[in-house]
Amino acid sequence: MKNIRFDVEYDGSDFCGWQRQPGGIQTLQGELEAQLGRILQENISLTAAGRTDKGVHARLQVVNFMTGSAMELSKMAYALNSLLPDTVRVRNPQVVPLDFHARFSAKEREYRYFLLEEPSALRCRFTGCSKGSLDIDAMQDAAGLLFGEHDFLLLSKEPADKKNTVCLIKECEWRWENDAIVFRIRANRFLRSMVRYLVGVMIAVGKGRAVPEDLRMLLDEGLLTFPLFPAEPNGLFLWDVSY
C-alpha cells in the first residue's frame, strides 16, 4: 500500500461541506472519493486537514489516502481533474510516509474570512456581508483577546462532552484588503464551526451589539451576554495547512 497526499482547492458554494454524506448529497469528500474510486477501481477513503462546513471554500485543503494502485501520480491527478467539476482542482500529488495523516499530522491551520460592509452580487459567493459599517478598531481589540490557549467549546458546534476543546491561537488579526475586511487566524487546531462563531462575535462587536469584554467573559468565564450567531459560511476559506 502507498499513502498518497495531494492539495485541493475548491469553491464550496455548490457543496454541502467537506464530509461525505449518505443519500446523494453533494459533498467534497463524497465527490473526490467517488471519482478517485472510478479511476483507481478501489474503494477510497480520504482524510482531510480540515472538515469545512457547507458553503466554506478552500484555497488549500490537504488530503491523503491509501491505495494499492501503481498508477503514475501525475496521470492520477490529471484524470481526477478531468472528472471533477471546474470548481474543484487537485494539485501536487505525492507519495508520503505511511504514518502521514492529513488531519493529525498537521501542525497549524490558517483560515481567512472576507467581509464586505455592503452587499455585492458579484462577490456574495466569496464574502460575508455586515450590511452596515463596522468599527474595525473594536473588532481588532476583540481579536486581540483570542491569542494564546483558550477553551473554545462555547464558540463551536462540538458536542458538550467533547474531550479536548482547547486551541492555541498563534496569529489573529483583521485588516483592510482593498474594499474588504479580512480576518486571518492561525492555530494548532480548530473546533467545528469555530471560525464562523468567532467572526460572528466580532461582527457583533463591530456593529456595536457587543463589546470586547463580552468575548472575554465568554472565553474566560463561560458567560454568554449577547446573542451568538455563526457568521455566514461563504466568506470563509481554509487558507493554509502546515506540517
Add this chain to the structure above:
Amino acid sequence: MKNIRFDVEYDGSDFCGWQRQPGGIQTLQGELEAQLGRILQENISLTAAGRTDKGVHARLQVVNFMTGSAMELSKMAYALNSLLPDTVRVRNPQVVPLDFHARFSAKEREYRYFLLEEPSALRCRFTGCSKGSLDIDAMQDAAGLLFGEHDFLLLSKEPADKKNTVCLIKECEWRWENDAIVFRIRANRFLRSMVRYLVGVMIAVGKGRAVPEDLRMLLDEGLLTFPLFPAEPNGLFLWDVSY
C-alpha cells in the same frame, strides 16, 4: 405612466442569460420582471442596455420599464432586493424622461474579459482559462486591429441577414491585472456574442494557433483562415454603459 431606470449587478453563473425565456428557464430578465410584477401588481416589461449570454456577468447593467405605480422608488428597490437571490442586486432607481430607452439611448458600452493561464477552482466562475501560457504581445497586436469602424457580422451570432452590423470600437486593450490578463473593449454597440468571438480569436493568437493577420483578413476581407470559437462566457462582464 412613469419611466423608471435602475442599475443591476449580477453573477450570471446560475442564469441562462439575460433574455426572458419560456418554460421556467431561469433568466435575469425573467426573474427581475417576475419579482417586479409581484411588487407592483402589474405586468412589467424590462429593457436592458445589453442582452448578456448565459454565464456572462454584469458589473453594471442598466434597465428601464414603464409603470403606473406610485410606489416610492427606494422602497421598490428594497423590496426587489429582498425577493431576488443574493447574486442579483439593483441600485440607483430613478424616474427618467419617457423617451429614455436603456438600449437605444446608450452611447457606449464597455465589456471586460478576465483570463487566467492556469485553471483555478476558486476563480472559474469569473474567469476564462487558456490552459497554457499566452503571448500577450501578439494578442495586443491583434487588439490593435479592432479600433475604429468594422463590420463584425462574422464575429457574432447574428443572423446573416441582420441589417446594420458595423460597430465603432473606441477603446480596446489587453493588460495584466495581478495574475489575470484582462481585455477591455468600449464601443458604441456590440453584436450578439461578439466580445466572446473577439476574445476567442485573440486567445488563438496568444496560443500561436493564429496570427494577427488572420484577424485582419477576417475583418477586412471576410476570409476565415483558422478555427473560430467564442471564448467561455464566465470570464465576461458587462462593465459599464454610458448615456
